[in-house]
Amino acid sequence: MDDGCRIYGGSDHITALLQHNNNQLPCSSDGFESLWFPSPSPSFQASDTMVDFQNAQGRTISTPDGPNPNLRPRKREETGDDGLDDSSHQPEKKRRLSAEQVQSLERTFEVENKLEPERKVQLAKELGLQARQVGIWFQNRRARYKTKQLEKDYDLLKANYDCLQTHCDNLIKENEGLKDEVTVLANMLKLREKQTVNTIRSEPPPAMEESEDVGKRVTMAAMCKQEEASSVKSDIVDSESPHCAEGNHSFLLENEEPANSSHIFEPDPADFSQDEEDQHLSRSLLSPLPLPPPPYGFPKLEERSYSAADLHGNSGCIGLPVDDHHFWSCFAGAD
């Protein structure tokens, strides 16, 4: 917002009105119903924390909040347009609220981050402030809280991202290791096949006729092929099972019996449970994470439901469905 926005078209009019016609005050029907002018108020507890906008005219106008000795006229109840040009009176002096006032406001904010109009007026009376000041304080306080919360959310998301990144890297490494293992085992099988063929060739059966001999050889070669195929297949399957980590590949190399497919594909309860685990993990990793809304679409305070507990920092899984809390709980340490 540049200074150009601060050229008050309406306020110039009002200022001129005040300066040139002391007895003509803006009435409430023109949208300036909250206008008032400073004057000492018996009920007001003077405080050096108050903003002092002593008006030169020293006039008073009644408002729903009563005469305000501190503040410049405003168009709207809480944050509306200013009714006066700054250049028309003394320079504004901002004063901070006293520690007691802030303390009380903070206490109230912990209970209710938004105030009912009646409560606002009551609190203002208690603290010797204008209701509008209380409203502005709550407004700014909500903004501060939201900023802080955004920072927290960002830190949490970043920690979650880093965690997932690490997990992903580990999986990639593990996958590469398993691929290497498959390659090594496949090469070993090829070597073994060659050795088998050489053995058959070097030991021809003595009492076998030529045609019978050829037939046998073809059959044996076929069996070898079948064995090779089964072994490789089972190896790949097993590499994805827990047996892989237990080093059971040696079974395939040491066992002289042909590969038994019924054994290889025998359903193993452990495999099932592992599959379920893997599938669950895959779902967790592949499905879109239940991320909180992006910053540009940050939910309104009402939507976020700023409860008292929330205000105390219990919002570890902000915006997440309850079901997702289990998943996110693995990052609990990140907070």
Added chain:
DNA sequence: AAGGTCAATAGGTAAT
């Protein structure tokens, strides 16, 4: 003097 904090302002939006 620079940078941070905070009360206050300006303008926009949604609900009524």
Added chain:
DNA sequence: ATTACCTATTGACCTT
């Protein structure tokens, strides 16, 4: 149209 709220911003004050 009014109202309450939000966001961005200003400007006074304070701390370093």
